[in-house]
Amino acid sequence: MLESLVAALSPLNLALALCGVLAGTVIGALPGLSATMAVAVLVPFTFTMDPASGLIALGAVYTGAIYGGAYAAILVNTPGTPAAIATAMDGFPMAKRGDGDLAVTLSCLASVVGGLVGALALLFLAPPLSQIALAFGPVEYFWLAIFGLSLIATLSAGHTLMGIIGGCIGLLLSTVGSAVVGGDVRYTFGQTQLLGGIPIIPAMIGLYCIPVLIDLVIRPEAHLERRSEQMAGFRLIEALGKVWCAKFNLVRSAVIGTAVGILPAAGGSVAGLVAYTEAKRTSKESDNFGKGATDGVIASEAANSATVGGGFIPTLVLGIPGTPPDAIILGALLVQGIRTGPQLFTQQGDIVYTFVIGLIIATMLMLPTGLVVGRYAFRLIISVPKTALAPGIALLTVIGSYAIEVNTVHVLMMVGLGLVGWVLARIGLQASPIVLGLILGPIAEAGFVQAWLIGGAQGNIPAMFFGRPISLAIIALTLLTLGWPFIAAWRAKRKAAGAA
Amino acid sequence: MKRLVTLAASAAVILGAAQISQAADYPTKAITYIVPYNPGGESDVTARFQESYFKDVAGQDVVIQYKPGAGGATAWAQLNGFEPDGYTVMNVNFPHAILQPSMKDVGYQTEDVKPAFVFHYTPDAILVRADSPYQTLQDLIDDAKANPGATTFSGSGTNSANHLATVRFDQMAGTKSTYIPFKGSAPSMAALLGGQVKAAMSYTTQGIKAGDQVRVLAIATEERVAAYPDVPTFKELGFDYVAGAYRGVTLPKDAPAEVRQKLSDIIGAINAKPEFRQKMEENGYVVTDIPHDKVDQFIADRRAEYASAIEALKAAN
Amino acid sequence: MELGSRTGDLIAAALALALGGYALSQTGEMSELGAVFPTTAAIVLILAALGLALRVVLRRGDGAEQQSFWSGLEWPRLIGLSITLLAWALLLKPIGFLPVAALGLLAVGITAYRERMSLKAFALHLLAATALLAGFYGLFALVLRVPLP
Structure with a gap:
């Protein structure tokens, strides 16, 4: 491993790491552009590089973009990847009330810690952790997706019915197209473009960015209020203080992010949510969540940065991508002749170790680059007049939805869903439940049908669904999360009764 | 009037000549090669292999793009919407391109995506986990006969090569297995390795990728595969079964015949390169040379081969 | 417009009802297993729509309605x-x-x-x-x- 360390510190690789993180952060910070797109367009570049360097470049861009996505989430309420959804929930309210710079710095610090935890897990624990990922069969994925969906209900507390409706709309949207399991062609209205279903990233961009864009244009007031002290600094000391107070939350969220990120396909989107929900559940000021709680931003950002490292584990060891950008990086790996599999760490270990160490370096470089980019992003959003901001965002959303698969129909879908999304938001149906339903639907359904078929083959369907230890644990967790508000209220009543 | 006719005629000749010369010089710029699946799969890997030799043979670069969706159907349904100038080509898979339109209305017919050249196939192979109780194919068949429906095969997609192979296997061996579709070969293999299913109906390429973690029970080729000298073929075991997923390169059906011929020649030339063949074979791909004049026969043969299995699939739905 | 306003709730309920109904109507053509999820989602939608409508009806007496759906729109x-x-x-x-x-x-x-x-x-x-x-x-x-x- 020592040679890998030296290799990773070579000037070329260091430069790649730095440029990658910088480029990734800038791209991720632009609303409308996503981490997936950033990685997708940069892949061809890496073919001319040697495998380790190419991987470092892609990994750095990915890390930077996940992290830059926090800026778009905080300042413009438009998460760039599924992992950043929870950041917007508290980040944007913080920005609205004038604490945008604090949120930005907090997310920077939390991301660095989260990213390090994920990368370290990748470095030292990849093979054993991937065995755990293998133990997750269709049933476990089904329950995991149900758990994720149940989080929608928890997070829309107070407007639970609306959240449920939104989630179901997302679920229905996810069934559009040709089903993987069963081959049914559903809800396509005869359009061949819809056979593949509704693509997630354009849908996300549409549902989050377009309503923001519309509001930007039709509301006379400024997007974010200026406060004169804001331009001064990073509020770094303040942020450090908050992070220290939240250290338990921070580490726990990073671990959750890594652990959930290991699960292929489901990982990225669910990780941030689970961490956020846990933080909310255990916080003394849980009512603040959703209105600008710093702990929420910390939890979400630590978790989603941890999914970078965590998501590489199934990608490298099982050949199944952990998150959408991982799928693209996987393709690049194969072109470079890297064979995924547990033997990757033994046979081509030097490449992998150089890559992971490079990833760690990139994560650490996030601290300075993030703070600097964050400051400029913040200033930019505040000072640019709407007549320039609005067209800029519009252009970015078009590019962001087109470039991933080079498909103009995706742009149309993005706009269409966006306009509908704005109308829905006005009636009270927020974007997050719909997007979550869209992402988790296929996972839940595939898991369900596969589990049903396997259970049927074994002659015992109920045992399949309810008889396996990991799924039971997930079911218990789901019930706990759903029931917690009631338990907490009951406990509070008893306390009050006891004190009286 | 006469002048007008002459003018029109010369214009037609010039335009025609331009078309022909365009076709004659094909390719004069980079070609877009669309892979209708996610990166990392067999279609992608072989396209990448071809990419590295394309410049030598054709003098132009290839730009690979991905359009995944519906097991390939989304891309194939869009094939004939592209300019038929030969600068947009697509990967096409059989049996998928025959199965999908037979089972459902997927927006295209098999004739619409006729390939210019079919350049390889990945032989079907039955894989089990290394610690599985099945040592030979007969073990699996015995177990399947003793417990109908209990043998679970994981595979990639519905109405796909793996699915078809499972149905045909059942027909041949007289068993009743349960096919569990997954979203791609990687999750299907993960299910096998995680012990979720008893076996995987997959390809030699996946077996090679998984290395020591799996045991290959049988391979659907004429002769034993170099990478697996100890693994019997289905033929040796008494089943006349030589099949797999065939992949070819296709272009919009309105492309001029000249261009189609040229594309066929280019792919054929790449196939002829010994380094290319070696790379393919090391990884489990079996190179085939079916140029565009033999493609119609190829498709007809495949249709005949799959006919009874398709009936079985339709009946089951 | 505030979440929870009556017009908003009613529109959402109507939408959910319509979507759920449409989704259900299409499930006839699907295979058994393929219909499970759309059917479940549709049923939940319809139930939620009814719940929402119920809530609006029960809250009839509740204070003045906040901003209507159409106000403040340029x-x-x-x-x-x-x-x-x-x-x-x-x-x-x-x-x-x-x-x-x-x-x-x-x-x-x-x-x-x-x-x-x-x-x-x-x-x-x-x-x-x-x-x-x-x-x-x-x-x-x-x-x-x-x-x-």
Whole structure:
């Protein structure tokens, strides 16, 4: 491993790491552009590089973009990847009330810690952790997706019915197209473009960015209020203080992010949510969540940065991508002749170790680059007049939805869903439940049908669904999360009764 | 009037000549090669292999793009919407391109995506986990006969090569297995390795990728595969079964015949390169040379081969 | 408009009901297993819609309704922006990236226009727009070889 360390510190690789993180952060910070797109367009570049360097470049861009996505989430309420959804929930309210710079710095610090935890897990624990990922069969994925969906209900507390409706709309949207399991062609209205279903990233961009864009244009007031002290600094000391107070939350969220990120396909989107929900559940000021709680931003950002490292584990060891950008990086790996599999760490270990160490370096470089980019992003959003901001965002959303698969129909879908999304938001149906339903639907359904078929083959369907230890644990967790508000209220009543 | 006719005629000749010369010089710029699946799969890997030799043979670069969706159907349904100038080509898979339109209305017919050249196939192979109780194919068949429906095969997609192979296997061996579709070969293999299913109906390429973690029970080729000298073929075991997923390169059906011929020649030339063949074979791909004049026969043969299995699939739905 | 306002709830309930009903109606053509999820989602939608409607009915006496759905909307901008975005998406293929993007930028800028802009500011805007377009075009078409329409 020592040679890998030296290799990773070579000037070329260091430069790649730095440029990658910088480029990734800038791209991720632009609303409308996503981490997936950033990685997708940069892949061809890496073919001319040697495998380790190419991987470092892609990994750095990915890390930077996940992290830059926090800026778009905080300042413009438009998460760039599924992992950043929870950041917007508290980040944007913080920005609205004038604490945008604090949120930005907090997310920077939390991301660095989260990213390090994920990368370290990748470095030292990849093979054993991937065995755990293998133990997750269709049933476990089904329950995991149900758990994720149940989080929608928890997070829309107070407007639970609306959240449920939104989630179901997302679920229905996810069934559009040709089903993987069963081959049914559903809800396509005869359009061949819809056979593949509704693509997630354009849908996300549409549902989050377009309503923001519309509001930007039709509301006379400024997007974010200026406060004169804001331009001064990073509020770094303040942020450090908050992070220290939240250290338990921070580490726990990073671990959750890594652990959930290991699960292929489901990982990225669910990780941030689970961490956020846990933080909310255990916080003394849980009512603040959703209105600008710093702990929420910390939890979400630590978790989603941890999914970078965590998501590489199934990608490298099982050949199944952990998150959408991982799928693209996987393709690049194969072109470079890297064979995924547990033997990757033994046979081509030097490449992998150089890559992971490079990833760690990139994560650490996030601290300075993030703070600097964050400051400029913040200033930019505040000072640019709407007549320039609005067209800029519009252009970015078009590019962001087109470039991933080079498909103009995706742009149309993005706009269409966006306009509908704005109308829905006005009636009270927020974007997050719909997007979550869209992402988790296929996972839940595939898991369900596969589990049903396997259970049927074994002659015992109920045992399949309810008889396996990991799924039971997930079911218990789901019930706990759903029931917690009631338990907490009951406990509070008893306390009050006891004190009286 | 006469002048007008002459003018029109010369214009037609010039335009025609331009078309022909365009076709004659094909390719004069980079070609877009669309892979209708996610990166990392067999279609992608072989396209990448071809990419590295394309410049030598054709003098132009290839730009690979991905359009995944519906097991390939989304891309194939869009094939004939592209300019038929030969600068947009697509990967096409059989049996998928025959199965999908037979089972459902997927927006295209098999004739619409006729390939210019079919350049390889990945032989079907039955894989089990290394610690599985099945040592030979007969073990699996015995177990399947003793417990109908209990043998679970994981595979990639519905109405796909793996699915078809499972149905045909059942027909041949007289068993009743349960096919569990997954979203791609990687999750299907993960299910096998995680012990979720008893076996995987997959390809030699996946077996090679998984290395020591799996045991290959049988391979659907004429002769034993170099990478697996100890693994019997289905033929040796008494089943006349030589099949797999065939992949070819296709272009919009309105492309001029000249261009189609040229594309066929280019792919054929790449196939002829010994380094290319070696790379393919090391990884489990079996190179085939079916140029565009033999493609119609190829498709007809495949249709005949799959006919009874398709009936079985339709009946089951 | 505040979440929980009556008109909003009623519209949401109606929408959910309609969607659920439509989804259910289409499940007839699906295979057994394929119909499970759409059916479940549709049923939950319908139940939630009924629940919502019930809540609205039960809250009848509750205070004055807040902002109605339609207030505070600057219709010209809204319609202009929506048409611009739709046109942008639809015209990308036929007309091409650069011209459509240029028009789009202009159109969106117009919909966002509020205060008088000095000539200098206008020039800056144009400059920024050109730089942005040129930059992205160069980046994608030339450097990254992503074919723009």
